[in-house]
Amino acid sequence: MxxxxxxxxxxxxxxxxxxxxxxxxxxxxxxxxxxxxxxxxxxxxxxxxxxxxxxxxxxxxxxxxxxxxxxxxxxxxxxxxxxxxxxxxxxxxxxxxxxxxxxxxxxxxxxxxxxxxxxxxxxxxxWMMFVTAYAALVVDAKVGKGDFVLIPAASSSVGLAAIQIAKLEGATPIALTRTSEKKQQLLDAGATHVIATEETELVAEVQRITGGNGARIAFDPVGGKNFGKLIAALSFQGTAYIYGALASEPTELPVLDMIARMISVKAHNIWGTSGDPQRRQAAVDYVLKGLASGELKxxxxxxxxxxxxxxxxxxxxxxxxxxxxxxxx
Missing domain, CATH: 3.90.180.10 (Medium-chain alcohol dehydrogenases, catalytic domain)
Incomplete structure (x- = not known):
């Protein structure tokens, strides 16, 4: 038994x-x-x-x-x-x-x-944390040098995985958190920048960090009322991945702004990778290699x-x- x-x-x-x-x-x-x-x-x-x-x-x-x-x-x-x-x-x-x-x-x-x-x-x-982030950032977005990646709920396990993977691929991870309480932890975890969204105006700070260009990628498990701010913080032809629905309120899209700047919103989950034998094996190989090198922890x-x-x-x-x-x- x-x-x-x-x-x-x-x-x-x-x-x-x-x-x-x-x-x-x-x-x-x-x-x-x-x-x-x-x-x-x-x-x-x-x-x-x-x-x-x-x-x-x-x-x-x-x-x-x-x-x-x-x-x-x-x-x-x-x-x-x-x-x-x-x-x-x-x-x-x-x-x-x-x-x-x-x-x-x-x-x-x-x-x-x-x-x-x-x-x-x-x-x-x-496995949930690293494969979820890997599939969006590496396989689909193909992040690399010169890319800025916005990571809301950055202290979650998937958020921390996204920080590590973005950094491993040469991109610049921007961790988003509600207050400054976890700022040093996020910096120690590999974030290049940390924005406390309840203390700092998100869009203006992203524009400052990116030299006015905005971030190419947002990787968001929250949605809700602040999703429009993520869209506003993206670059021309930027992409927002939404892989969770932690917010209790509806998620509204600024459609005209998205049309003007040709923004994409992609729903994302782990199953598109873990449910396919070849993609699953590639993900497992990637994670095992990163763990062995110490770049993923x-x-x-x-x-x-x-x-x-x-x-x-x-x-x-x-x-x-x-x-x-x-x-x-």
Whole structure:
């Protein structure tokens, strides 16, 4: 038997329940994983309240990321053996699989090598953050020298990944945060500039930093009332990627300004990369190379125990973290 987390109705962290479930043999293309650490994502909190990109089927499991040791493999699994240290990359629906458990089944395509330099906790934190940012900034935007990249919610795990990747590619990361409280942390994390949006006029400061040209890229998980300011801070033919909806209010677009300056807005998620075998492998190779060189580094804000899972979600929704929240088993 294995303790796993399930919930039978949408709601706050209190709906999360520990359930004893039998450990079943993996199907042909499944891997049974003894979980050592779980990476916690905002997507899972949205899933818990049934406000995500697909409707929840109850009773529901949850969890996209994990690191652990292979306990068993399906009959058609290749390249993965019992005893291997591996990670789980987000590449499945939580209506089908979940990683919040002591022992879990995952599809073999979601299993990737464990970076040898990382602990289980560190490895459980890296895949959502780095692959999401990599796919937008490297594959699609092709950022490079001379580019300025605006990164709202920069102290989130994906925001910090975007800072590291933009810098690795030779671009200039401009971290956006509400107040100056985390300014030095963001500079230490690799941001070239930090703008406290509640203390400084965003567009004017971006114009000053970029010599009046604006930023070519914005990489935004928020939307809402300030999205128009991001658009105004972009350069001619700039692009805004929106990969989250953290703002509770509607996101309005300044259409005439966008037409005048030929601005693009692109919806973005990890699935376009992790759901395609070739793109997924390229992303994994990129991240592993960056970790090995030290140019990409996990950033863990706080680690919890598995028994504290409700408190984990309460903390996640407080929006005070700097980096990733993880759970260890």
């Amino acid at each position: 294995s303790r796993t987390i399930q919930f039978s109705a949408a709601g706050g962290p209190e709906v999360l329940e520990f359930v004893e479930t039998p450990v079943t043999a993996p199907a042909a293309h499944e891997v049974c994983l003894r979980v050592k650490a779980i990476g916690i994502n905002r997507a899972e909190a949205m899933w818990r309240v049934d406000d995500y990109i697909e409707p929840v089927q109850f009773p529901a499991r949850l969890g996209y990321e994990a690191a652990g040791i292979v306990d068993a493999v399906g009959s058609e699994v290749a390249g993965i053996a019992v005893g291997d240290k591996v990670n789980v990359i987000p590449s499945f629906s939580m209506n089908q699989y979940g990683t919040y458990g002591e022992t879990v089944l995952v599809p073999d395509h979601a299993v990737v090598p464990h970076p040898p330099s990382l602990s289980f906790a560190e490895a459980s934190s890296i 996990p950033v863990i804000d706080r680690s919890f125990k598995f028994d504290e899972i409700r408190e984990v979600h309460r903390y996640l929704e407080s929006n005070g973290q700097f980096g990733k929240v993880v759970v260890t088993l």
